[in-house]
Amino acid sequence: MKKTVIMAAIVALSGAAYAGSVYSPSKGVLCDKKAKFCTDSYGISIGLTKEYFGNKAAKKFERLVEKDHMDMTEWTFSNGVNCNTHKKICKKSKWDDNADAHWTKMLFGTVPHASHGGGKKRHWISQEIVKTIL
Numbered sequence: 001m002k003k004t005v006i007m008a009a010i011v012a013l014s015g016a017a018y019a020g021s022v023y024s025p026s027k028g029v030l031c032d033k034k035a036k037f038c039t040d041s042y043g044i045s046i047g048l049t050k051e052y053f054g055n056k057a058a059k060k061f062e063r064l065v066e067k068d069h070m071d072m073t074e075w076t077f078s079n080g081v082n083c084n085t086h087k088k089i090c091k092k093s094k095w096d097d098n099a100d101a102h103w104t105k106m107l108f109g110t111v112p113h114a115s116h117g118g119g120k121k122r123h124w125i126s127q128e129i130v131k132t133i134l
Contacts (some may be wrong), residue, residue: 028040030083036049036057040107042085043108044070046061049061073085080094081103083103083120088108089112090107091103
């Protein structure tokens, strides 16, 4: 089965440009206003996307998921924050080796161990998918 590399971060732009785009509408939920998707501790959620951004955003994202066989358990938000549900961590960027306590606690409800870093296998929402979503 084809796996698609997924990336929401726009590499050319700093995270500061989209600092307010990622927010938590409720405990354990993070949403990205720029890319219009939401996540919980299980991964990217079509249901939460529909709840917070409407049916149109959910349907658009659902079509992309079906078409590209996306791995919805690891992603990068438009502000550069990268989260992984298998490792239960979020990092300030996909290149960071250490978990970020703030984002990890917001999504997973726990503070990561200081030595808990990232692995080599990663899946991100591509810039092209973000453009299609927008």
